Amino acid sequence: MAKVRTRNDERSRIAHLAARLIAEDGIEDYAAAKRKAARQAGVPDTRQLPTNDEIDEALRTHQTLYGGEAHVARLRELRTRALEIMRELAVFNPYLTGSVLSGTAGKYADINLQLYTDQGKDVELFLIDRDISYRAGERRLWCGEVLRTVPAFTVDDDGLEIEIVVLALDDLRNPVKTSPEGKAVERARPEAVRALIAT
Numbered sequence: 001m002a003k004v005r006t007r008n009d010e011r012s013r014i015a016h017l018a019a020r021l022i023a024e025d026g027i028e029d030y031a032a033a034k035r036k037a038a039r040q041a042g043v044p045d046t047r048q049l050p051t052n053d054e055i056d057e058a059l060r061t062h063q064t065l066y067g068g069e070a071h072v073a074r075l076r077e078l079r080t081r082a083l084e085i086m087r088e089l090a091v092f093n094p095y096l097t098g099s100v101l102s103g104t105a106g107k108y109a110d111i112n113l114q115l116y117t118d119q120g121k122d123v124e125l126f127l128i129d130r131d132i133s134y135r136a137g138e139r140r141l142w143c144g145e146v147l148r149t150v151p152a153f154t155v156d157d158d159g160l161e162i163e164i165v166v167l168a169l170d171d172l173r174n175p176v177k178t179s180p181e182g183k184a185v186e187r188a189r190p191e192a193v194r195a196l197i198a199t
Contacts, residue, residue: 012058013041015050019058023066026108030055053183059104075105078160079197082111085162086190089126092117093169095187101196102186110161114176114187120151120166127153139165142182144174 017037018030027033034049050058063071078100086094098112099105115123127134135154140147148167155162167176175184188196 010041010043011048011050011054014038014043014048015054015058016062017041018050018055019062022055022059022104023062023106026106028108028110056102056104059099059106063104063106074107075100075103076197078105078109078111079193081157081160082113083190083193083197085111085113085157086193089113089115089123089164090190092123092126092166093172095189096193097185097187098163101188101193110163111157112163113165114185115164115166116169116172117166118169120168123151123153123164123166127155141165141167141185142177142180143167143171145180147180 014034014037017040018033021027021033021036022030027036030052033055038044038049079096082096082100086096092115095114095116096112097114099109100111117123124134124136132155137152137154138149139152140149142148151166153164153166155164176187177184
């Protein structure tokens with residue numbers, strides 16, 4: 001029993017250390033934050049690392065304890081900018097995802113968007129036509145039960161990174177996950193983001 005408690009204490013400590021690394025040091029990769037936190041905690045057994053959900057919970061706690069009004073103001077600013085961009089991309093059925101939606105965004109957070117369209121090439125043409133510089137790449141996501149490689153674009157918006165992932169319209173019917181055993185990526189339409197800003 002004591003061993004289980006120790007293990008849970010270790011997981012909790014690593015989760016809170018990882019949350020601090022994400023919030024204060026700008027580490028975006030949860031796996032990297034967990035590994036670094038485990039090293040800081042002196043925990044050699046990486047099989048006992050916390051889940052991403054546990055990190056998110058610790059991150060919310062961290063923001064509540066240390067973020068204060070500055071965090072609330074920053075979150076409102078990021079959501080307002082996200083909504084402006086979603087309006088510009090309205091033809092592509094935009095959804096907000098990531099830390100700006102969940103409320104765990106730190107000072108180095110970027111804005112994550114998913115676009116749903118059967119004319120994926122039109123997203124790149126949209127950026128080119130408006131002379132918006134971007135980096136093109138790909139993301140591997142699970143759409144329902146199928147692993148897909150989808151286009152992704154990163155735009156620098158005066159120091160704020162906007163990450164845009166392009167999916168097919170049919171993908172709206174399926175949960176989109178980053179791993180087969182993970183939970184579905186939370187996503188919100190513009191009207192839901194508007195409601196978050198209002199509250």
